[in-house]
Amino acid sequence: MINYDLVVVGGGPAGMAAALKAEECGVKKIIILERAETLGGILEQCIHTGFGLQYFKEELSGPEYAGRFIELVNKSNIDVKTDTMVLNISKDNVVTAVNKDDGLLMFNAKAVVLAMGCRERPRGALPTLAGTRPSGIMTAGTAQKYVNIDGYMPGKKIVILGSGDIGLIMARRMTLEGAEVKMVCELMPYSGGLTRNIVQCLNDFDIPLYLSTTVIKTHGKERLEGVTIAKVDERFNVIEGTEQYVECDTLMLSVGLIPENELTTGVGIKMDPVTRGAYVSEMRETDHPGIFACGNVLQVHDLVDFVTLEAQIAGEGAAKYILDKASFDNAEYIEPVKGFGVRYIVPQKMNIKSEKDIELYFRVGAVYPNAKVVLEADGQVISSKKKIKLAPGEMESVTVPVSVLKTLTKDSNVTVRVEV
Amino acid sequence: MTYDVAIIGAGVTGAMTARLLSSYKLKTVLVEKTNDVAMGASKANSAIVHAGFDAKPGTLKAKLNVKGCAMMPQTCRDLSVPYKNNGSLVVAFSDEEMDTVRELYDRGMANGVQGMTILNQAELRALEPKISDEAKGALSAGTAGIVCPYELTIASTENAVNNGVDFMRNAEVTAISDDGEIFTITTAAGEIRAKYIINAAGCYSDVIARMVGDDSFDIAVRSGEYYVLDRSVGNTVSHTIFQCPTIMGKGILVTPTVDGNLLIGPTADDVGERDNLATTDAGLANVRKLAMKSVPSVSTRDAITSFTGLRAHPVSDDFVIGASKANARFINAAGIESPGLSAAPATAEYVAEKLFASMGATPEKNPDYNPYREAPVRFRHMTAEERTALVKENPAYGRIICRCETITEGEIIDAIKAPAGARDVDGVKRRTRAGMGRCQGGFCGSKVVEILARELDVPVNTITKFGGNSNILYERTK
Numbered sequence: 001m002i003n004y005d006l007v008v009v010g011g012g013p014a015g016m017a018a019a020l021k022a023e024e025c026g027v028k029k030i031i032i033l034e035r036a037e038t039l040g041g042i043l044e045q046c047i048h049t050g051f052g053l054q055y056f057k058e059e060l061s062g063p064e065y066a067g068r069f070i071e072l073v074n075k076s077n078i079d080v081k082t083d084t085m086v087l088n089i090s091k092d093n094v095v096t097a098v099n100k101d102d103g104l105l106m107f108n109a110k111a112v113v114l115a116m117g118c119r120e121r122p123r124g125a126l127p128t129l130a131g132t133r134p135s136g137i138m139t140a141g142t143a144q145k146y147v148n149i150d151g152y153m154p155g156k157k158i159v160i161l162g163s164g165d166i167g168l169i170m171a172r173r174m175t176l177e178g179a180e181v182k183m184v185c186e187l188m189p190y191s192g193g194l195t196r197n198i199v200q201c202l203n204d205f206d207i208p209l210y211l212s213t214t215v216i217k218t219h220g221k222e223r224l225e226g227v228t229i230a231k232v233d234e235r236f237n238v239i240e241g242t243e244q245y246v247e248c249d250t251l252m253l254s255v256g257l258i259p260e261n262e263l264t265t266g267v268g269i270k271m272d273p274v275t276r277g278a279y280v281s282e283m284r285e286t287d288h289p290g291i292f293a294c295g296n297v298l299q300v301h302d303l304v305d306f307v308t309l310e311a312q313i314a315g316e317g318a319a320k321y322i323l324d325k326a327s328f329d330n331a332e333y334i335e336p337v338k339g340f341g342v343r344y345i346v347p348q349k350m351n352i353k354s355e356k357d358i359e360l361y362f363r364v365g366a367v368y369p370n371a372k373v374v375l376e377a378d379g380q381v382i383s384s385k386k387k388i389k390l391a392p393g394e395m396e397s398v399t400v401p402v403s404v405l406k407t408l409t410k411d412s413n414v415t416v417r418v419e420v
Numbered sequence: 421m422t423y424d425v426a427i428i429g430a431g432v433t434g435a436m437t438a439r440l441l442s443s444y445k446l447k448t449v450l451v452e453k454t455n456d457v458a459m460g461a462s463k464a465n466s467a468i469v470h471a472g473f474d475a476k477p478g479t480l481k482a483k484l485n486v487k488g489c490a491m492m493p494q495t496c497r498d499l500s501v502p503y504k505n506n507g508s509l510v511v512a513f514s515d516e517e518m519d520t521v522r523e524l525y526d527r528g529m530a531n532g533v534q535g536m537t538i539l540n541q542a543e544l545r546a547l548e549p550k551i552s553d554e555a556k557g558a559l560s561a562g563t564a565g566i567v568c569p570y571e572l573t574i575a576s577t578e579n580a581v582n583n584g585v586d587f588m589r590n591a592e593v594t595a596i597s598d599d600g601e602i603f604t605i606t607t608a609a610g611e612i613r614a615k616y617i618i619n620a621a622g623c624y625s626d627v628i629a630r631m632v633g634d635d636s637f638d639i640a641v642r643s644g645e646y647y648v649l650d651r652s653v654g655n656t657v658s659h660t661i662f663q664c665p666t667i668m669g670k671g672i673l674v675t676p677t678v679d680g681n682l683l684i685g686p687t688a689d690d691v692g693e694r695d696n697l698a699t700t701d702a703g704l705a706n707v708r709k710l711a712m713k714s715v716p717s718v719s720t721r722d723a724i725t726s727f728t729g730l731r732a733h734p735v736s737d738d739f740v741i742g743a744s745k746a747n748a749r750f751i752n753a754a755g756i757e758s759p760g761l762s763a764a765p766a767t768a769e770y771v772a773e774k775l776f777a778s779m780g781a782t783p784e785k786n787p788d789y790n791p792y793r794e795a796p797v798r799f800r801h802m803t804a805e806e807r808t809a810l811v812k813e814n815p816a817y818g819r820i821i822c823r824c825e826t827i828t829e830g831e832i833i834d835a836i837k838a839p840a841g842a843r844d845v846d847g848v849k850r851r852t853r854a855g856m857g858r859c860q861g862g863f864c865g866s867k868v869v870e871i872l873a874r875e876l877d878v879p880v881n882t883i884t885k886f887g888g889n890s891n892i893l894y895e896r897t898k
Contacts, residue, residue: 035820085820096804100818103811104804124862125723126707127647130699133727134890135885147868152881152893177897181604183669222889225484 012041014295014311015115016069021315027162031079040066056307111318118296129215136224140166140254155250161186163191167254174202185213274344277298282350283317337405339417352408372419426614428647430457434620436768440490442583444783453592455887458573460622470759471561473528480739491765500795507636508564535562535614559760581839596631625754634746643735644686645703649722654680669831672710684711692881731757800826822864824857846886
């Protein structure tokens with residue numbers, strides 16, 4: 001058994017930022033456990049730019065963004081073990097991991113930060129997609145690894161299902177590598193990706209985006225030979241007569257991301273069924289004392305910049321837990337209420353005795369043009385912000401200031417809602 | 421060289437027969453069309469060891485099923501294959517179906533099935549609380565079980581090869597000639613000479629039989645579609661839940677698997693095509709609807725994959741086993757549809773009996789025969805102490821490749837280096853479970869490609885998903 005103040009599970013942008021923040025707050029003995037051979041997480045294969053505009057106020061590639069944090073970790077006193085997989089976390093915060101050199105490792109942690117990220121939904125998660133199961137069907141992220149890390153072409157004539165950001169990025173990437181990207185199909189009547197990606201990755205390359213359209217069948221016995229696409233109605237049922245065969249050798253899926261919470265559920269931590277991440281406080285503490293969560297394992301973010309900010313909150317929270325556990329005893333929590341149009345809010349509960357403003361992050365359930373985001377406390381409108389467009393693909397936030405928190409009691413009602 | 425016996429088809433029947441023949445002084449070759457064993461019905465079926473009450477009394481299906489079911493636990497122990505005696509329930513949803521349940525009970529008694537009881541609604545619900553309120557009662561069969569069908573095939577082949585059987589892959593048989601003593605079998609991998617042939621070619625067994633002039637039977641390929649659900653719902657039921665059988669088969673079942681998933685399916689459609697493994701809208705919709713009839717909480721939101729299996733349905737409706745009338749040295753082991761997996765250990769014995777009858781004598785026993793297949797390393801099932809010792813001995817077991825199923829690099833290397841080992845990504849998957857989890861290889865797929873290329877010493881873009889032209893990568897990027 002090895003003793004640590006803080007064990008951080010995952011060395012991507014979330015894990016690194018959380019560890020660095022905890023150290024800054026005075027935590028001495030910190031270790032990051034990373035399953036890949038290097039720190040950086042998924043950023044290492046995201047060689048396009050667009051990272052860091054919020055956090056660093058400059059445009060960086062994924063590896064550059066990760067590189068800045070890797071450098072800081074290298075200069076710090078934080079221990080790192082790469083090529084190391086965490087197998088489980090016990091209820092008394094013992095983290096068991098394994099790697100080639102050390103074999104089985106057991107860490108006794110005062111606090112744990114979960115920063116395992118997320119994974120892509122595979123074909124199997126589309127239970128109505130029928131047809132054969134040849135090679136050439138892969139998630140966009142897998143294709144990205146093949147092209148950007150391994151240096152091999154995974155396909156030549158490509159149909160992309162799902163207009164999530166990775167799908168959009170890969171449409172451009174494969175085009176630049178000489179592949180023919182025939183189309184991006186999106187089941188919803190709107191794209192799940194960032195507007196800037198639709199412009200820069202599809203429009204600039206004349207790649208059509210077909211909304212309310214899905215792939216219903218795959219063809220080909222050994223390698224994929226084509227797909228059948230079809231239009232869907234507002235209830236996502238296929239509209240008969242709209243089926244169309246599209247010849248292709250590759251189907252790339254960008255149909256959503258799922259937080260990777262096997263370790264979290266293994267501890268028995270309470271989950272939010274909407275985010276599929278843990279249920280957390282404004283410090284990003286789960287309902288299991290001393291275990292914090294941040295980044296895409298908590299909620300799928302659009303921008304790594306927000307992952308970093310969230311991880312710093314968790315790192316600070318973990319530091320506070322390690323150094324001043326008693327301060328957690330006085331907390332008094334209320335749950336912010338999801339009003340009209342709001343699908344989820346993170347954090348799911350907030351301490352009304354917090355001495356800092358609390359930022360509530362949320363997503364809407366549909367597209368709302370020219371709408372307002374309204375924050376109410378006990379019937380009073382605290383803030384009302386105009387938005388040109390609210391969409392499920394873009395995370396929003398609203399601030400609950402300390403001045404408002406001071407007026408609240410444990411029976412107070414704080415609601416975030418969309419006003420159209 | 422001339423083999424004593426060539427077995428055509430490395431499904432569960434061919435593989436178990438090869439293993440049995442390796443216990444005799446015979447030189448046997450197991451000939452397979454594809455890149456791996458268990459690539460037909462043996463990889464895509466309900467994974468059930470049936471008790472044996474379905475088949476008509478007096479049929480080979482009935483006889484070999486009951487015997488095979490009794491042999492299965494020991495066979496699986498010898499071969500280190502996962503098996504569980506979880507029992508099965510045939511659920512009745514009406515009074516008429518309760519009559520069917522009673523008929524099945526009587527048929528089971530006639531077939532010699534032990535351990536059957538008829539349950540009323542309360543008894544059924546006590547056993548399986550999540551069963552539909554509409555269920556009136558059920559036939560319980562205590563001897564039924566679940567098994568991993570491809571692992572049984574893989575383990576039998578490994579054991580056969582260790583006992584001297586040759587395995588030839590990518591060797592599709594295109595013609596057979598006979599000089600009266602020795603067959604010459606033309607395959608995609610070259611010619612094979614053999615004194616006897618066992619035809620275990622599954623959906624193509626009638627095609628192979630016709631190569632020696634035997635047109636005594638026909639195979640009508642019948643497809644079945646399934647969903648595999650995530651391990652998080654694997655304990656929805658503990659028994660295998662059948663509905664009442666129809667003329668097309670045993671209906672849609674809901675069953676746990678030995679690996680902890682939940683399996684629902686199959687449909688039954690006569691498709692005509694021998695190798696069409698496509699799932700269909702209608703078929704999948706049917707599985708969703710009918711599985712919920714038995715267990716309403718089943719939801720394909722938990723689906724991790726869907727697949728189609730093809731059954732080699734004999735038009736005669738019974739297994740076709742024995743020396744061909746067209747050529748006494750050509751032994752058919754054909755038309756092996758359900759309960760073919762359950763029957764497999766008994767079928768192998770029966771096929772051998774027919775072979776030896778053709779030979780005119782039982783061959784001498786192979787004194788070096790070892791019936792045991794050593795259990796492969798399964799990191800995920802080990803204790804902390806075992807894991808520590810294992811990684812110390814071989815660091816490759818300390819590197820997790822498949823995070824969903826906790827599969828190590830060492831296990832993948834073992835699967836590639838095993839006798840008749842994995843040559844493609846799906847082969848690694850069936851042997852180790854890498855890629856079988858909820859992310860379906862999204863994370864580990866590219867690592868498995870890398871390990872295969874390294875261990876087989878070939879370029880990564882020659883690695884396939886399942887042989888043939890199922891390559892995963894093209895050339896290098898510019």
